Amino acid sequence: MSQDPRTALVVFSGGQDSTACLAWALSRYSHVETIGFDYGQRHKVELDCRGRIRTELAHAFPAWASRLGEDHLLDLGLLGQISDTALTESRAIEMQANGLPNTFVPGRNLLFLNFAAALAYRRGASVLVGGMCETDYSGYPDCRDNTLKALQVAISLGLDSPMTIETPLMWLTKAQTWALSETLGGQALNELIIEHTHTCYLGDRSQRHAWGYGCGHCPACELRREGFTQYQRDKGNA
Numbered sequence: 220m221s222q223d224p225r226t227a228l229v230v231f232s233g234g235q236d237s238t239a240c241l242a243w244a245l246s247r248y249s250h251v252e253t254i255g256f257d258y259g260q261r262h263k264v265e266l267d268c269r270g271r272i273r274t275e276l277a278h279a280f281p282a283w284a285s286r287l288g289e290d291h292l293l294d295l296g297l298l299g300q301i302s303d304t305a306l307t308e309s310r311a312i313e314m315q316a317n318g319l320p321n322t323f324v325p326g327r328n329l330l331f332l333n334f335a336a337a338l339a340y341r342r343g344a345s346v347l348v349g350g351m352c353e354t355d356y357s358g359y360p361d362c363r364d365n366t367l368k369a370l371q372v373a374i375s376l377g378l379d380s381p382m383t384i385e386t387p388l389m390w391l392t393k394a395q396t397w398a399l400s401e402t403l404g405g406q407a408l409n410e411l412i413i414e415h416t417h418t419c420y421l422g423d424r425s426q427r428h429a430w431g432y433g434c435g436h437c438p439a440c441e442l443r444r445e446g447f448t449q450y451q452r453d454k455g456n457a
């Protein structure tokens with residue numbers, strides 16, 4: 220595949236989806252940087268995974284190592300002032316009457332992408348990459364394709380500079396995301412994702428399953444397990 224000369228900034232949380240997006244960007248763009256947000260998550264396990272995943276990716280894929288640039292971690296602690304959710308306070312995760320899980324921080328992805336765009340502009344990057352997805356999403360309206368297309372236009376106008384928002388997982392199921400990472404980096408990449416990425420809402424890394432670490436019961440673990448099981452089933456049938 221011919222290389223895209225642009226610099227990409229990947230919104231990278233340390234989870235499965237954003238790691239697949241990072242691999243996707245590294246396979247395409249000549250220079251790739253990562254950005255993460257610390258906003259007082261109840262569990263910082265994902266953030267702790269970020270550095271390890273970057274190191275492991277560079278080690279396992281030398282062609283990507285030369286393209287992988289700086290990591291940026293932004294302190295968005297102020298989000299705690301405008302959210303009252305299970306992610307930031309000690310409260311059980313449950314579905315609200317509007318069908319959204321109470322882990323919802325209103326418009327969170329809009330805020331993240333605006334901060335990412337400002338940083339990208341400073342760093343000379345003109346592509347933002349995020350793991351937002353309509354197929355398996357938990358009802359978050361700020362993850363929808365149309366929302367992000369509108370945001371891409373608003374950001375490009377507001378910066379007076381073209382900024383492309385790429386969402387390689389937008390129309391993929393969780394099973395297809397596993398297949399994508401296998402296409403990008405083979406079994407080695409999927410093993411890296413299983414071992415080092417974190418998804419569990421409860422921050423549990425004491426239990427190791429075939430699909431990775433987690434409590435096995437929270438909505439994030441259920442989604443990851445079901446996706447992995449389906450991916451293996453699809454492979455068996457192929």
Ligand code: ZN
Binds near residue numbers: 418420435438440
């Ligand atoms: Zn869990």
